């Protein structure tokens with residue numbers, strides 16, 4: 001028992017986690033004999049990094065704020081409701097992400113729906129267990145069930161993470177096809193590294209530390225892995241395998257962008273809001289590439305602001321609150337709040353008897369200027385009408401279920417809207433499928449299709465002509481290519497596809513693996529694209545010219561580029577830890593930039609995906625990187641921590657996607673950007689829609 005306490009303390013010191021030891025109110029491991037049943041208590045919080053938080057709770061042994069070491073038979077509790085007080089603001093799940101492959105089914109945990117309930121699981125089989133929220137997959141907590149008999153060859157204490165581990169890559173934790181791999185493998189080490197980066201803000205990549213080597217701190221302890229082999233020092237092994245690159249200075253692109261870029265620096269901490277309500281909007285100029293302003297909404301306690309979209313006149317910005325329940329309307333020029341809509345407790349939802357928890361992404365409908373936000377903690381998409389003064393009113397909740405084939409709760413995350421306002425597609429993170437909904441057409445007001453995609457489908461993007469659409473499957477490590485809603489006569493992407501159809505609207509055309517060439521044991525083979533891997537993919541917008549689908553990949557820390565003519569993965573480009581957000585903005589003189597955001601680094605990347613506009617991505621290149629940490633710009637709340645970190649949602653203004661660009665007001669600047677665009681940028685569809693007037 002003593003060994004087990006000492007080991008945790010060693011882990012704690014090695015990881016350098018603030019508040020890691022000594023804060024338990026009543027450590028039960030103080031006595032000479034262990035309690036017959038150890039209990040681990042995680043709070044489920046809104047605090048960046050510490051979303052599953054052991055701090056301040058009664059726990060036998062903490063290795064960090066999100067990693068507990070326990071003896072076999074421990075009871076693990078996850079508290080969302082502590083004595084009647086909600087710990088986190090909105091809904092979550094607690095789901096097994098990694099477990100020892102010999103663990104029993106009863107040692108895994110999942111829920112059918114997002115909820116605010118408490119959960120428990122008893123763990124007896126030794127090894128590493130990682131838990132995730134399926135809504136917010138950066139929320140991680142872990143338990144190591146340590147066999148007290150496990151020692152190193154010379155009899156020292158060592159902790160065993162299990163011979164083989166299993167990773168959730170299917171919809172259900174009980175699916176035998178989930179991925180089993182050696183704990184001592186490239187994937188095993190990657191998983192450990194990711195955990196210790198994600199759950200410790202001190203390990204996030206800080207681009208203000210120019211010239212220093214990036215070396216996250218890991219526990220410096222012996223670890224017993226596959227076949228009883230011992231890694232004598234986990235910190236040395238992980239740093240040697242993955243780390244040490246030198247932090248580069250920021251670099252401004254030489255070719256200007258147009259307008260500005262809004263970034264949700266979701267994990268930035270501010271003074272008045274405190275750690276339980278993280279997040280700012282960072283506004284960046286795309287012409288001088290300087291950060292201009294930070295908006296935290298302290299009076300509203302904006303909680304993990306996640307994603308934006310502008311109104312068609314570019315006067316308002318709509319902002320979601322992923323771990324809360326509000327949608328905000330911001331005046332884009334004055335940066336002041338116009339309106340907060342509470343989608344769970346507000347009077348409009350109460351009178352209609354509808355709710356929208358954890359609103360994730362937001363977009364407008366081009367023909368009506370209505371606003372839609374995916375209710376990630378519920379079963380549908382909330383629709384709001386735009387009023388003449390720019391404010392919004394709640395209209396209805398649209399179910400993403402197919403009434404003929406209902407499944408478990410859908411939990412749509414990042415939907416996308418068609419260029420003509422007639423269709424919307426959702427990636428349904430809980431039901432592992434995608435819904436295509438028709439606003440107007442032959443199936444007005446109906447779900448056209450709801451077909452399987454992959455585990456934790458998280459984001460989507462529709463081609464500029466609605467010929468097909470793409471869905472990223474976060475745990476499936478893949479991209480599903482789905483047929484679009486329009487007739488095949490409009491279909492332009494036939495090259496290399498199987499038979500070019502015929503596919504029904506919403507039918508799957510193919511899946512593209514983001515782990516191609518990857519051997520979980522040894523890492524990349526010669527079949528890896530650019531010698532890299534994707535994995536844990538997130539946003540996937542299609543370039544306004546329709547040529548590429550570009551995605552941030554959290555596992556590989558890479559940007560993937562799919563050529564939409566062949567639907568093949570053509571490039572992987574290094575990004576940063578937690579690579580996540582992508583959206584396209586106009587480049588001065590023609591073409592587009594892809595703006596990319598990583599969660600666990602404080603910079604924005606500017607990708608010129610086709611510098612010579614030859615329709616190929618061979619010359620795709622990061623041409624700029626802008627540091628988002630900046631506490632000297634105007635703000636409504638003092639920035640106090642995680643500076644510039646956590647960026648996810650990203651939205652350039654003006655909005656230059658086909659269907660929206662044509663709606664830009666005439667003129668040159670202010671709220672009018674049409675005159676700054678080239679004629680090709682004003683007509684990405686070759687003039688089928690009437691372009692805006694310069």
Ligand SMILES: [Cu+2]
Nearest residue numbers: 092133135136
């Ligand atoms: Cu969550």
